[in-house]
Amino acid sequence: MAIAIKNYSRATEYNNIMALTNETIKERLIAKFADQLSHFEEPYGLLTFEAPKELNLKVLQFLFDDEELRFRFLTDLTAVHYPGGVGRELAVVYHLHNLVDNIRLRFKVFTSIGQPDVFTATQLYSSANWMERETYDFFGVNFVGHPNLKRILNVDEMDYIPMRKEYPMEDQTRVDKDDAMFGRGDLPAAASTGPVETPRAANEPRTPASGTPGEPGQKQDWPSDTTKIS
Amino acid sequence: MSTEHHIKLPEGSIEKTTTTLNLGPTHPATHGVFQNIVELDGERIVSAEQTVGYIHRAFEKIAERRPLYQITTLTDRLNYCSSPINNMGWHMTVEKLLGLKLPKRVDYLRVIIMELARISDHLICNSVVGVDSGAFTGFLYVMQYRELIYEIYEEICGSRLTTNMGRIGGFERNFSNAAWEKLEKFMAEYPAVLKEFENLFTRNRIFMERTIGAGPISGDRALNYGFTGPNLRAAGVDYDVRVHSPYSSYEDFDFEIPVGSTGDCYDRFLVREGEMWQSMRIIEQAYRKIQDMKGADADVYHADAPEYYLPKKEDVYTKMEALIWHFKIVMGETQIPPGEVYHSVEGGNGELGFYLISDGGRNPYRLHFRRPCFIYYQAYSELTQGAMLSDAIIVMSSLNLIAGEMDA
Amino acid sequence: MVMARPVRFNIHPIKADMKNNIGLADMPEGYPGEGFFATSLSNVVGLARKNSLWPMPFATSCCGIEFMATMASHYDLARFGAERLGFSPRQCDLLMVIGTIAKKMGPIVKQVYLQMAEPRWVMAVGACASSGGIFDSYSVLQGIDQVVPVDVYVPGCPPRPEAILDGFMRIQDLVGKESIRRRNGDRYKELLQSYGIQ
Numbered sequence: 048m049a050i051a052i053k054n055y056s057r058a059t060e061y062n063n064i065m066a067l068t069n070e071t072i073k074e075r076l077i078a079k080f081a082d083q084l085s086h087f088e089e090p091y092g093l094l095t096f097e098a099p100k101e102l103n104l105k106v107l108q109f110l111f112d113d114e115e116l117r118f119r120f121l122t123d124l125t126a127v128h129y130p131g132g133v134g135r136e137l138a139v140v141y142h143l144h145n146l147v148d149n150i151r152l153r154f155k156v157f158t159s160i161g162q163p164d165v166f167t168a169t170q171l172y173s174s175a176n177w178m179e180r181e182t183y184d185f186f187g188v189n190f191v192g193h194p195n196l197k198r199i200l201n202v203d204e205m206d207y208i209p210m211r212k213e214y215p216m217e218d219q220t221r222v223d224k225d226d227a228m229f230g231r232g233d234l235p236a237a238a239s240t241g242p243v244e245t246p247r248a249a250n251e252p253r254t255p256a257s258g259t260p261g262e263p264g265q266k267q268d269w270p271s272d273t274t275k276i277s
Numbered sequence: 278m279s280t281e282h283h284i285k286l287p288e289g290s291i292e293k294t295t296t297t298l299n300l301g302p303t304h305p306a307t308h309g310v311f312q313n314i315v316e317l318d319g320e321r322i323v324s325a326e327q328t329v330g331y332i333h334r335a336f337e338k339i340a341e342r343r344p345l346y347q348i349t350t351l352t353d354r355l356n357y358c359s360s361p362i363n364n365m366g367w368h369m370t371v372e373k374l375l376g377l378k379l380p381k382r383v384d385y386l387r388v389i390i391m392e393l394a395r396i397s398d399h400l401i402c403n404s405v406v407g408v409d410s411g412a413f414t415g416f417l418y419v420m421q422y423r424e425l426i427y428e429i430y431e432e433i434c435g436s437r438l439t440t441n442m443g444r445i446g447g448f449e450r451n452f453s454n455a456a457w458e459k460l461e462k463f464m465a466e467y468p469a470v471l472k473e474f475e476n477l478f479t480r481n482r483i484f485m486e487r488t489i490g491a492g493p494i495s496g497d498r499a500l501n502y503g504f505t506g507p508n509l510r511a512a513g514v515d516y517d518v519r520v521h522s523p524y525s526s527y528e529d530f531d532f533e534i535p536v537g538s539t540g541d542c543y544d545r546f547l548v549r550e551g552e553m554w555q556s557m558r559i560i561e562q563a564y565r566k567i568q569d570m571k572g573a574d575a576d577v578y579h580a581d582a583p584e585y586y587l588p589k590k591e592d593v594y595t596k597m598e599a600l601i602w603h604f605k606i607v608m609g610e611t612q613i614p615p616g617e618v619y620h621s622v623e624g625g626n627g628e629l630g631f632y633l634i635s636d637g638g639r640n641p642y643r644l645h646f647r648r649p650c651f652i653y654y655q656a657y658s659e660l661t662q663g664a665m666l667s668d669a670i671i672v673m674s675s676l677n678l679i680a681g682e683m684d685a
Numbered sequence: 686m687v688m689a690r691p692v693r694f695n696i697h698p699i700k701a702d703m704k705n706n707i708g709l710a711d712m713p714e715g716y717p718g719e720g721f722f723a724t725s726l727s728n729v730v731g732l733a734r735k736n737s738l739w740p741m742p743f744a745t746s747c748c749g750i751e752f753m754a755t756m757a758s759h760y761d762l763a764r765f766g767a768e769r770l771g772f773s774p775r776q777c778d779l780l781m782v783i784g785t786i787a788k789k790m791g792p793i794v795k796q797v798y799l800q801m802a803e804p805r806w807v808m809a810v811g812a813c814a815s816s817g818g819i820f821d822s823y824s825v826l827q828g829i830d831q832v833v834p835v836d837v838y839v840p841g842c843p844p845r846p847e848a849i850l851d852g853f854m855r856i857q858d859l860v861g862k863e864s865i866r867r868r869n870g871d872r873y874k875e876l877l878q879s880y881g882i883q
Binding site: 301302303304305308309310330331332333334335338339350351353354357358401416417420421423424427437438439680681684 | 743744745746747749750751753754757758759772784785787789790793797819820822823824825842843845
């Protein structure tokens with residue numbers, strides 16, 4: 048209950064005890080998994096590699112249990128959609144952190160969009176539970192063995208997978224948005240003469256909204272003095 | 278909604294079935310929209326199921342459509358109680374991608390702003406814990422000083438809450454004299470207010486009885502659940518991104534990390550109080566360092582990077598190179614290196630991470646926010662297992678759940 | 686630049702111009718007499734209602750923090766009679782929707798609106814509640830007027846507390862001038878029908 052104030056103001060203290068380097072981690076991983084791991088890179092100092100999707104739990108478990116590597120904190124779990132890579136469209140990216148030696152790690156597993164099954168990491172890290180649900184919600188990655196895999200952030204009835212590249216950002220069912228005015232779609236034919244015609248047909252029902260301005264030229268039947276209502 | 282499942286009532290219960298209570302998305306105690314469906318045995322919670330997503334605004338999808346400098350306005354709205362931290366974190370991520378080095382003065386200015394934002398965030402959290410346990414007065418006292426922090430933000434960037442502060446490469450303008458005067462006023466008056474706030478709560482018998490033992494969590498479980506920030510430090514693990522991976526010259530400052538032991542609500546409250554005192558220390562040190570800067574260093578407020586930082590308008594209208602840089606930056610013709618970068622900052626709630634994959638174009642290919650609130654809210658059902666309903670309310674507010682950050 | 690408002694944090698404060706800056710509330714039109722004052726019922730009821738509105742803050746996101754600042758002592762909403770914030774819609778007159786409403790939240794706004802008793806007013810605070818704000822995405826409702834009829838829109842992202850207070854004063858104008866037959870009239874019924882509310 049009492050607060051213990053520890054003085055860790057000097058980051059160099061951590062850097063001095065850091066004996067683990069990216070090379071050591073890479074060597075240990077290659078020693079354990081041989082050439083199943085690939086694409087070792089260090090973008091901006093963070094060791095990154097790729098593992099086949101069947102091995103993702105084995106890699107995570109190895110990194111967790113090993114007494115020298117000690118990657119026991121799952122910082123982030125997300126996915127990326129690469130429509131160009133055939134058979135490797137969805138990449139699930141894990142960011143791990145070794146808090147004692149202060150090293151981070153990133154590894155990716157690629158899976159195809161036709162069968163996006165990846166083993167779940169919830170047995171090892173409880174934080175993966177919702178992160179995997181979010182990845183499922185946004186990218187459709189099916190995490191095998193997840194206790195409760197359903198949509199988390201979007202509405203349950205949503206029937207498409209929003210973060211994939213083929214789906215647009217805006218809601219396509221809007222009727223009151225004017226594409227021409229937002230610089231999309233076809234420009235109106237008579238752009239230089241008179242007011243712009245909206246693409247909406249004249250007899251289409253309007254979205255009932257108490258404050259929506261009407262078409263240009265339409266006479267409003269609101270009283271001129273809105274303080275005297277009915 | 279939760280599916281029907283048979284819930285075993287605990288031993289010694291006098292009830293026949295559990296009562297399902299919907300602490301719905303609109304509830305005075307849920308500060309922000311998230312839902313808890315709790316099964317109650319009398320007053321004790323048997324199980325809780327959380328539903329989030331009631332304010333999902335699709336930030337990650339929107340970010341794929343915006344150039345890098347326009348994403349700052351999205352980051353404001355993550356943890357909106359401390360939006361400057363989110364802004365600075367984003368700018369640092371882009372600077373890491375672009376390989377920009379910033380002058381020291383810019384770093385120190387950023388530190389001042391980030392610590393002010395941290396104080397602002399912790400003030401809301403602590404005073405709202407007070408409100409939830411019935412004590413409204415503390416909230417009113419500290420909101421006055423949050424107004425002063427807002428006025429400092431206004432002097433620097435024009436806006437109070439969703440600040441869009443700074444640019445990639447520094448700040449958009451130097452801090453004005455009024456900003457410095459307000460900061461000095463804050464540094465002079467705020468410690469007394471914080472002391473008064475502490476006197477109201479820290480050794481207050483009622484507050485202690487309400488919060489001690491409510492929602493404890495051990496360090497191991499907290500790490501497994503991905504806790505970061507004050508909630509993790511209250512559980513006994515001293516992980517602070519500012520110390521582990523220093524950014525923005527935090528290694529030049531001398532401060533301590535308050536750490537708790539049991540991880541219950543009282544420890545979280547005390548850790549946040551302690552962090553506010555440490556933030557005041559950091560602000561004073563940064564202020565001293567900036568005042569001691571002389572000569573040309575004393576006026577610099579952005580990096581010398583014309584490819585990424587918009588040149589001054591007078592130069593754009595008179596000089597050819599400035600005009601070309603301006604055009605290139607706005608139209609997206611600047612060289613953005615393709616690559617992926619992960620950068621994190623210590624936000625008000627913990628490690629706020631930005632995972633940015635760039636394909637060389639103006640917009641990111643993929644941007645993912647590692648949002649601490651989203652990750653640690655999962656633990657709520659474990660924290661409230663067997664607790665009374667009123668304890669569950671206090672646990673929810675002491676976790677500092679910000680719905681904007683949770684749902685992004 | 687000197688700031689004109691009399692705020693404590695002014696570094697170079699100006700004395701407030703108290704003589705010309707006091708607003709007086711006018712009496713409603715009517716016939717005064719010895720010990721009585723005759724006016725129309727809607728004026729009296731409106732006057733009473735507008736100065737004792739019980740708002741229900743439906744705060745979802747960033748605008749909610751500005752609303753908290755409005756409720757705090759600096760910009761005090763209680764001056765306008767809205768001291769008691771109700772969190773149960775059954776006890777409130779004014780539904781203030783403060784913040785972004787996602788499509789997941791839309792039915793809940795509608796349900797809260799339905800739980801309110803007449804007369805009820807709705808104020809959309811912030812750009813997101815008015816029109817979806819900066820979030821023109823698949824998951825955000827582009828304005829709560831897609832689901833409930835709105836009386837006052839307060840733009841801003843987030844609106845300053847002064848703007849929220851201004852919106853509240855507009856609501857007070859509407860409340861004060863409202864005819865007591867409005868809620869039973871055909872136009873109002875048509876308005877509710879267009880939202881699918883009986």
